[in-house]
Amino acid sequence: MTGRRIAVIGGGVSGITAGYVLSRADHVTIFEAGPRLGGHADTHLVESPPGPPLGVDTGFIVYNERTYPLLTRLFAELGVATRPAEMSMSVRCAGCGLQYAGKRGLGGLLPGLARGLDRRRYLRMLTEIPRFHRAARRALRRRTPPDQTLGEFLRARRFGGYFTAHFALPLVAAVWSCPPGTALRYPARYLFAFLANHGMLSVSGAPPWRTVTGGSRCYVERAAKRLHEIRLSTPVRAVRRHPGGVDVTDAAGQARRFDAVVIATHPDQALRLLDPPTRAEREVLGAFTYTPNPALLHTDATVLPARPGVRASWNYELSGCAPARPRISYHLNRLQDLPAGQDYLVTLGARSTRAASSTGWTTPTPPTSGSSTSTTCPAAGRWAASAAATTSATRGAASGRTWTASWPRAAWIWPAAGC
Numbered sequence: 001m002t003g004r005r006i007a008v009i010g011g012g013v014s015g016i017t018a019g020y021v022l023s024r025a026d027h028v029t030i031f032e033a034g035p036r037l038g039g040h041a042d043t044h045l046v047e048s049p050p051g052p053p054l055g056v057d058t059g060f061i062v063y064n065e066r067t068y069p070l071l072t073r074l075f076a077e078l079g080v081a082t083r084p085a086e087m088s089m090s091v092r093c094a095g096c097g098l099q100y101a102g103k104r105g106l107g108g109l110l111p112g113l114a115r116g117l118d119r120r121r122y123l124r125m126l127t128e129i130p131r132f133h134r135a136a137r138r139a140l141r142r143r144t145p146p147d148q149t150l151g152e153f154l155r156a157r158r159f160g161g162y163f164t165a166h167f168a169l170p171l172v173a174a175v176w177s178c179p180p181g182t183a184l185r186y187p188a189r190y191l192f193a194f195l196a197n198h199g200m201l202s203v204s205g206a207p208p209w210r211t212v213t214g215g216s217r218c219y220v221e222r223a224a225k226r227l228h229e230i231r232l233s234t235p236v237r238a239v240r241r242h243p244g245g246v247d248v249t250d251a252a253g254q255a256r257r258f259d260a261v262v263i264a265t266h267p268d269q270a271l272r273l274l275d276p277p278t279r280a281e282r283e284v285l286g287a288f289t290y291t292p293n294p295a296l297l298h299t300d301a302t303v304l305p306a307r308p309g310v311r312a313s314w315n316y317e318l319s320g321c322a323p324a325r326p327r328i329s330y331h332l333n334r335l336q337d338l339p340a341g342q343d344y345l346v347t348l349g350a351r352s353t354r355a356a357s358s359t360g361w362t363t364p365t366p367p368t369s370g371s372s373t374s375t376t377c378p379a380a381g382r383w384a385a386s387a388a389a390t391t392s393a394t395r396g397a398a399s400g401r402t403w404t405a406s407w408p409r410a411a412w413i414w415p416a417a418g419c
């Protein structure tokens with residue numbers, strides 16, 4: 001032990017991982033605004049008679065060993081069991097009637113050729129997929145201007161509206177859990193780097209995906225055991241730096257002095273805490289904005305395609321061919337390899353839901369039974385490039401006692417942040 005006292009603000013996976021690593025040498029106190037640790041690593045226990053309760057995840061669900069080496073190492077250190085996850089995607093469009101699924105074999109692709117559908121446009125879209133992959137890889141090699149958006153990239157290379165609505169946007173929006181308007185505004189180069197890292201810029205070669213047996217809570221609980229002091233339901237209001245330390249003041253007005261602080265909240269929240277922020281911190285942290293994206297955990301399988309062959313891990317449902325807010329449903333049975341008796345789904349962008357009860361399970365319409373959980377997604381803009389370029393400016397800024405680590409960077413790398 002060095003005897004340093006470190007405050008970690010934010011008990012999501014970024015904060016817990018930072019605290020877990022630091023606790024080898026330092027005394028770590030973690031401040032979490034909510035009543036539980038984990039943040040977007042959020043496992044719900046659901047009854048599954050006659051077996052034990054199942055841990056189903058509404059946030060972080062899957063990872064792979066190629067792209068997430070540090071998370072893989074963390075799981076190994078913690079002795080967390082993992083197992084294979086199925087990564088497939090279906091698209092359904094109420095406008096033109098198209099439905100198909102990728103990574104579900106021929107049976108997932110054939111429904112796109114059904115009678116009454118525009119087969120010519122569908123086949124053309126399938127042949128355009130390798131062209132899209134090639135163009136995106138080329139854009140990465142040639143370093144396309146950092147602020148070119150996905151929408152501008154698609155228009156410049158003449159990918160039509162049908163391809164954009166039925167392939168490109170579902171791909172991006174499903175993996176990023178964000179609305180299509182947001183996806184079109186993402187900087188193309190960062191998006192492609194992310195897709196390339198995950199083997200998604202080619203028809204084959206994706207790394208095998210895995211999920212934590214029992215849900216994310218398993219690693220959250222094990223890592224948290226290493227932390228020396230955990231302050232739940234304790235939002236931090238201000239972080240003030242002095243030559244001799246850092247004062248952390250909670251919402252109740254109680255101030256404590258630490259030798260250093262790790263801020264593991266989203267950047268917009270981090271900026272509000274810093275009293276005062278430096279110019280670099282204002283520029284970098286202020287460049288990120290978030291949009292609310294409520295997620296609903298439920299058991300209503302009617303949000304899945306009716307044909308079993310088209311059901312996939314991610315199911316993207318469009319109300320029309322023009323980019324509009326889709327409904328995206330994760331089929332947790334496939335992603336988490338859950339028993340088949342009961343379907344468990346997480347739906348983002350559900351059009352009408354009743355508020356969740358405090359006990360968790362409630363009766364929203366649709367789906368028929370669920371619990372809602374609030375998530376936020378990074379809203380795109382032209383911020384990512386400038387922010388990534390200057391992120392180092394915020395690391396250890398202002399006397400080397402403040403460190404930021406959270407979802408902004410992870411949003412572009414997608415490993416559970418910090419890992």
Ligand SMILES: Cc1cc2nc3c(=O)[nH]c(=O)nc-3n(C[C@H](O)[C@H](O)[C@H](O)COP(=O)(O)OP(=O)(O)OC[C@H]3O[C@@H](n4cnc5c(N)ncnc54)[C@H](O)[C@@H]3O)c2cc1C
Nearest residue numbers: 010012013014033039040059060061062236375406407417
């Ligand atoms: C629906 C969905 C599905 C996802 N699926 C995957 C997936 O399959 N694989 C994957 O790799 N990633 C996935 N992600 C992304 C992943 O969940 C996140 O990248 C990761 O969990 C973010 O962790 P974090 O610790 O950075 O942030 P968070 O989990 O958001 O944690 C931040 C914490 O800080 C706390 N906080 C905020 N302000 C304060 C304050 N003032 N004082 C104290 N505490 C504060 C918050 O309460 C919160 O607990 C998914 C995300 C969503 C929304």
